[in-house]
Amino acid sequence: xxxxxxxxxxxxxxxxxxxxxxxxxxxxxxxxxxxxxxxxxxxxxxxxxxxxxxxxxxxxxxxxxxxxxxxxxxxxxxxxxxxxxxxxxxxxxxxxxxxxxxxxxxxxxxxxxxxxxxxxxxxxxxxxxxxxxxxxxxxxxxxxxxxxxxxxxxxxxxxxxxxxxxxxxxxxxxxxxxxxxxxxxxxxxxxxxxxxxxxxxxxxxxxxxxxxxxxxxxxxxxxxxxxxxxxxxxxxxxxxxxxxxxxxxxxxxxxxxx
Numbered sequence: 114x115x116x117x118x119x120x121x122x123x124x125x126x127x128x129x130x131x132x133x134x135x136x137x138x139x140x141x142x143x144x145x146x147x148x149x150x151x152x153x154x155x156x157x158x159x160x161x162x163x164x165x166x167x168x169x170x171x172x173x174x175x176x177x178x179x180x181x182x183x184x185x186x187x188x189x190x191x192x193x194x195x196x197x198x199x200x201x202x203x204x205x206x207x208x209x210x211x212x213x214x215x216x217x218x219x220x221x222x223x224x225x226x227x228x229x230x231x232x233x234x235x236x237x238x239x240x241x242x243x244x245x246x247x248x249x250x251x252x253x254x255x256x257x258x259x260x261x262x263x264x265x266x267x268x269x270x271x272x273x274x275x276x277x278x279x280x281x282x283x284x285x286x287x288x289x290x291x292x293x294x295x296x297x298x299x300x301x302x303x304x305x306x307x308x309x310x311x312x313x314x315x316x317x318x319x320x321x322x323x324x325x326x327x328x329x330x331x332x333x334x335x336x337x338x339x340x341x342x343x344x345x346x347x348x349x350x351x352x353x354x355x356x357x358x359x360x361x362x363x364x365x366x367x368x369x370x371x
Contacts, residue, residue, distance in 0.1 A: 177263055226276070
């Protein structure tokens with residue numbers, strides 16, 4: 114089935130040489146591909162440049178939202194397909210995207226549910242069962258909210274649809290890399306809280322961290338995912354703990370500047 118709409122494929126990258134070719138392949142239905150790269154030190158940019166559809170924009174990383182909005186602004190088409198480096202489109206999902214965009218009446222943004230994989234093993238619980246994100250939308254109707262430095266939030270001024278087929282999400286390649294990612298997310302979240310005027314509290318830090326583990330491992334049935342469920346629960350708890358460590362650091366730095 115041929116896609117009638119023109120669509121831009123968007124991705125933000127940093128050292129994604131292991132993933133970039135697969136992502137470019139997933140953008141095969143796009144007539145242009147925008148790569149916003151945070152000065153990768155590996156072969157990400159070299160590989161990406163081999164695709165004639167690709168436009169590279171180098172921009173130093175400040176936060177995820179800013180990188181995403183830069184990519185959005187660079188797209189020449191109204192319809193954009195925005196993927197992360199660890200996401201993959203199945204053939205069934207691609208056909209569903211084409212069929213939907215070929216309709217005369219369309220929504221303005223579409224949620225994609227995701228299948229979560231931990232080191233190649235599918236995880237079915239641990240909070241992943243309701244995991245979804247906007248990945249296909251009209252740029253004229255949508256914008257990432259500037260105040261969100263991590264876990265970017267798309268503001269949609271229009272109608273919303275949901276795809277039936279799931280996006281594959283290979284978020285965890287191994288325990289150590291995911292641990293680093295969770296710490297990084299926590300650092301950015303802490304900066305976000307500080308910018309909102311929040312204050313550090315050790316009681317809040319420990320209560321929220323404990324509740325995160327309880328929610329992920331017990332309430333969201335992480336224990337049914339075995340070892341992977343336990344590890345995910347621990348690492349997501351670590352991210353919450355690091356959020357407040359980051360907030361405390363930002364607060365301390367602010368006092369020294371005064």
